[in-house]
Amino acid sequence: MYASGFAIGHHGEILQGVFRGEDSRLHRGLVTLPFPPRYSIAVAEPIDGIEVLVRPKHKTKSGAAARLLLGGIGYTGRGIKVTVNSNIPEGFGLGSSTTDVVATIRATARLFGLQLEASTIFRLAVRAEVASDGTMFTGNPRLICPREGTVLERFESRIPEFSLISVNVAPNHPVDTLAHPPTRYTGDEIREFGDLRKLLRRALENGSLGELGEMATRSAVINQRYLPQPHFDSLLELSQSTNAFGLQVAHSGRMVGMFLDPRLEKEDKSVEHIQRELLRLNLSSEFFRSGQTSV
Structure with a gap:
């Protein structure tokens, strides 16, 4: 049994x-x-x-x-x-x-x-x-x-479909979540989180990957001040210089995801370009379609 x-x-x-x-x-x-x-x-x-x-x-x-x-x-x-x-x-x-x-x-x-x-x-x-x-x-x-x-x-709509380039920015340096005391955010940051919550609500209602990516990127930028991720600035610049919709980060880990159009395939030139640029930073990456990442 x-x-x-x-x-x-x-x-x-x-x-x-x-x-x-x-x-x-x-x-x-x-x-x-x-x-x-x-x-x-x-x-x-x-x-x-x-x-x-x-x-x-x-x-x-x-x-x-x-x-x-x-x-x-x-x-x-x-x-x-x-x-x-x-x-x-x-x-x-x-x-x-x-x-x-x-x-x-x-x-x-x-x-x-x-x-x-x-x-x-x-x-x-x-x-x-x-x-x-x-x-x-x-x-x-x-x-x-x-x-x-x-x-x-509980939000009223699901996360819109997306594709994701997944990067471990520090594979030799894992994070012990409980070893880090809870972050003490400033008053300005707490007010911004309130704005981001509203932006997330709107992004889900509109099915807008652009708004979702903007919101996630802004959250990542705030938390970068408290648990800095290696290569974050380079990844942010790469995201902004390509057709990516933004970044999302494991705020108590080392994973960074780059949101892309859900219609893209791994073999698309834009995906290959981003992954080549990541290799220049000595970062390996994986590509996932939205169908693989939805529940």
């Missing part, structure tokens, strides 16, 4: 900052860019004994998530083993820990015949990780509070 759970990763954020909630308080929030090419699969099965074991052993947050779920339902039966497999490199802003945790929660819940709401999975993930992404939600994007386990806003 066993059960499996699947969860997708993300390609960093399109917006991250501090935002005012309906309670008039300020909250740290972000909107992730779902990225199905990166994912985790977890398999949960009962074992002899009373322990909750996770393999590989270093996936400690997954173990914490399984224990929280079992404790929440008052389970006192046999032990559980969860095996996690993932194609996500850790420490680069692709959502490796959240993806492992969400897959683990889904597998463990399924083992006991439980159907969990995405909001419940989110709260469990935050307790297990301290800070979680919002990729357990599907469909329309959400502005979520990664340390509170709450949703500030």
Whole structure:
């Protein structure tokens, strides 16, 4: 007897900052860019004994998530083993820990015949990780509070189709998210985040990749002041000098994405030009069509 759970990763954020909630308080929030090419699969099965074991052993947050779920339902039966497999490199802003945790929660819940709401999975993930992404939600994007386990806003429209050039700007220098204290933004930056939230809302309503790229770029520029990404200025200049719609950045990682027209193919001259220019910076890149990156 066993059960499996699947969860997708993300390609960093399109917006991250501090935002005012309906309670008039300020909250740290972000909107992730779902990225199905990166994912985790977890398999949960009962074992002899009373322990909750996770393999590989270093996936400690997954173990914490399984224990929280079992404790929440008052389970006192046999032990559980969860095996996690993932194609996500850790420490680069692709959502490796959240993806492992969400897959683990889904597998463990399924083992006991439980159907969990995405909001419940989110709260469990935050307790297990301290800070979680919002990729357990599907469909329309959400502005979520990664340390509170709450949703500030569910937008009314989906992210427009796009193509993406994906670049790891520091493959030898991963980021430990929890080792960095939460960013203390200035008052001017917080006001700009409010404007960017409105711009995101309008971009989604209009299906405008141009407005989406502008918003994501402005968010990336602000966060560059706090976690500088190597080659950022060169990537921004390249984006502005080509037919790209803007940049989005893993604000607690090393991934940078360049938004392009969704109709482009990998073999198009404009894509090849951008990738050649990236090679001049000693940066390798991957190209993804919007169909590969939508959920």
